[in-house]
Amino acid sequence: MTRHGLNATNGAVYSYHERKKDQKAAGYGAEKMRMGKDAVKGFDCCSLTLQPTSRPVITPQGFIFDKEAILSFILEKKKEYEKKMKEYEKQKDSELEEMKDLAAAEKEEMKHKFEQTEKSIVTKRLDKSKDNELGVSNMAGDRKRDLPSFWLPSCGPQAKKSKVEKPDKTVYCPMSRQPLKVKDLVDVKWTVARDPDDKKSLIARDERYQCAVTGDVLNNSTHCAVLRPTGHVVTKDCVEKIIKKDWRHPLTGQTLKEKDIIYIERGATGFSSANKELLSERHRPSIAIA
Numbered sequence: 001m002t003r004h005g006l007n008a009t010n011g012a013v014y015s016y017h018e019r020k021k022d023q024k025a026a027g028y029g030a031e032k033m034r035m036g037k038d039a040v041k042g043f044d045c046c047s048l049t050l051q052p053t054s055r056p057v058i059t060p061q062g063f064i065f066d067k068e069a070i071l072s073f074i075l076e077k078k079k080e081y082e083k084k085m086k087e088y089e090k091q092k093d094s095e096l097e098e099m100k101d102l103a104a105a106e107k108e109e110m111k112h113k114f115e116q117t118e119k120s121i122v123t124k125r126l127d128k129s130k131d132n133e134l135g136v137s138n139m140a141g142d143r144k145r146d147l148p149s150f151w152l153p154s155c156g157p158q159a160k161k162s163k164v165e166k167p168d169k170t171v172y173c174p175m176s177r178q179p180l181k182v183k184d185l186v187d188v189k190w191t192v193a194r195d196p197d198d199k200k201s202l203i204a205r206d207e208r209y210q211c212a213v214t215g216d217v218l219n220n221s222t223h224c225a226v227l228r229p230t231g232h233v234v235t236k237d238c239v240e241k242i243i244k245k246d247w248r249h250p251l252t253g254q255t256l257k258e259k260d261i262i263y264i265e266r267g268a269t270g271f272s273s274a275n276k277e278l279l280s281e282r283h284r285p286s287i288a289i290a
Helices: 015-024 069-118 128-134 141-145 238-247
Strands: 031-034 057-058 064-065 224-228 233-235 261-263 280-281
Touching: 031 064, 057 069, 128 238, 233 238, 238 261
Parallel strands: none
Antiparallel strands: 031 280, 057 064, 224 233, 224 261
């Protein structure tokens, strides 16, 4: 075996290759993989179900969802909030009851001390011989009731219950992590591509939709936008060359503003310049080297 062989194990240094080889064999360390275009959803697919949408809606950040899927998601989050809020209210009530009990106990202790003080107004002579009999033993007299041993269950520290934090009422988008409301969702109207020669079903086609104004075919590499007032999908070139000239809707003539144009997050092109998250990472236990 040569000195620089890949399987040489007689070196004094734990090499990078040996570490990677052991990680792969033992299943240690973070595992990273770059995703291709087949691993990323299409531009017209739901971001939750990863399937073509039947009733598409879009968020203000440009993510497409199926209406049924996103409403189910919001409803589930609201139910989860109500459940956590009940636990939080229960914790607050228990803390209030505990505070009342402590206040009552403190008041009772002060009352007891006051009564003892009033009863012992006449000073009494201390018997020193009795004190000497007690000595330093922790099991003599009243001390035998005290158990200073920390290892005994009754004398050990008591674990406190973990406090429940007040839940956040806001529902966040699963993709952009921005606050999401039902009223912010905009219905999307796809324009089906007109190809008389293509006899396939809509889902089986590679080119399913086209621009509502120019008729250009839409795909994963096409920059698209949704017009908020009507929900029509147009290309970015249509927005730049036609709509922004007079800020009029090409189909209805409505006046548009900058906020009425929602750019759709592009689909699976496989290129890092088009897709934001192409690196998939899975965390595993790390390998410790002494």
